[in-house]
Amino acid sequence: MAAAAAEVPNRRVILKRYVTGFPSEDDMEAVAGATHLVVAPGSTAVVLKNLYLSCDPYMRGRMSKHERPSYVPDIVPGEVIVGFGVSKVVASGHPDLKVGDLVWGLTGWEEYTLVPDARSLFKISHSEMPLSYYTGVLGMPGLTAYVGLCEVAKAKKGDSVFVSAASGAVGQIAGQLAKLTGCYVVGSAGSDEKVNLLKTKFGFDDGFNYKKEQDLNAALRRYFPEGIDIYFENVGGAMLDAALLNMRVHGRIAMCGMISEYNLEQPQGARNLSSLIVKRVRMEGFVVSDYFGEYRRFEEDMVGYLKGGKIAYIEDVAEGLEKAPVALIGLFTGRNVGKQLVAVARE
């Protein structure tokens, strides 16, 4: 039988239980499975062979039990972990996708994924680029940096920009785009090695290791004696509170993420919100999926920057699906240097 002949082994990583507090490798498990590499006649589903999986901080939030739905699907105990990835189409009933097409979008942490609704997939236009870049600089994190800086924070030449988690997937791109816009850019990161990258590789004007600062308010005052026009917020907690004290009049805080708070039962909170009033600051949260309509324009711009050497990019690649849980958890201790991803297959 044709269908039986097309059944192949399919290793997958499942969530074992809802996570509370800090996630551990033991919350996830690699298990054996099998899948068919064909789609039913009349279906518009596609089957993907996963090449690269993306480890992103927002995934932690999806591993907790929620009362209300969010903008991304929950990850459910006993089921495969869902996240962004780069994949090759190996079977398709969808008119716009054919076998062999390369795509990025929501997929499963497994070797092969059946995607019932291909609308969440983007075809990769530039397969001459390293395909793994579509988990980062050319994918969701890159677009996040782009819209956060340009559309939410409305960066313009001469702005003083502070980026936290600045060597991460989003931060490194946000900072470089700010430099290209003509801004003064300082980033924070959690190791001297990362801070060095900011200054030598990514062209930031300056950077500091937040773990070495006794007083984050004083640190920001040192780097921004005239204040901050734009805070590209990736971490929350004490850094947000310090940034609030250092904002300039009519400053903007683009709220991209708050990784320091994702594993806390009770968030630390921000005490200096009255700065928003005194300095007339706009603090705005955003979610990249609201901007997916701008992806093609972004992709062309970013491919141009990469080919022209105007944007540098660093990724941290874990080899093999089994490494995915450890790689994901490493985001929350800052183990990764650059964009964390997992290579499952190289075509």
Place this chain on the structure above:
Amino acid sequence: MAAAAAEVPNRRVILKRYVTGFPSEDDMEAVAGATHLVVAPGSTAVVLKNLYLSCDPYMRGRMSKHERPSYVPDIVPGEVIVGFGVSKVVASGHPDLKVGDLVWGLTGWEEYTLVPDARSLFKISHSEMPLSYYTGVLGMPGLTAYVGLCEVAKAKKGDSVFVSAASGAVGQIAGQLAKLTGCYVVGSAGSDEKVNLLKTKFGFDDGFNYKKEQDLNAALRRYFPEGIDIYFENVGGAMLDAALLNMRVHGRIAMCGMISEYNLEQPQGARNLSSLIVKRVRMEGFVVSDYFGEYRRFEEDMVGYLKGGKIAYIEDVAEGLEKAPVALIGLFTGRNVGKQLVAVARE
């Protein structure tokens, strides 16, 4: 001598010391003084006879010692307290102001005030209205409500609007303007009497006494089962945290004030800021002086609303300059019902 003849007694209220924590009547003191009712030849100063003085929550902030200047002048120990008021010009070297003109703007807590720079004064166009209204619905608090709701929060028909401190000077106007815009409006206040006013006098759809609620999150969920589009923020603290949990996607928080925090050594802080991201909420602080250029348009609109019976207004008048300290302090315990002001003279 003419100058000596023009010298008159001038009682004044001074700040005795910088305030820390909750202010007390004893932080201020009424003292005797004298002033000249003439301006020097060639000067563009004006001398005002003060009729009504405004008690506003922002003034508390100006009574503390500050490292950095703010958008309003500090109030300095040993000197007269500065605030908004309604006054009559009794001497003028300024080409645009003549004796007998009625004005509102920054003045002193005293019977007569010499204003060196008359640019901070607005001539009163509608002296047929109760003059005290120019400390509230037709003055700074009214304009605050107007720009906060229309320009910062961008209220539109059908929005669900929550106003805290809703019977206060700004809240009562913000809520009524939202009703005129076609919004669903619920307010919170600190007594059943005030909540009753919201519903019977100001036409709010509903209101609640926050002091009687065990769980502010549950209270807001009860009044806004579909969530809040606009939070007009006057109080900060626990109410802000509850509102954050109840915002709708693309909601707006107009940060007008945080009266619950003004007397705290350490602000309570907001723990639910990740809602800004999940719900793509814009939280924006504003300061009314940035919008003084819109005052004339506002004044005409609001006079029309008042004359047409479309906006109701309640004020709480303390009689006599000596009552000003107690009246100001009462704002922070919620003793006032409606806009708190002090009548110094009635012309």
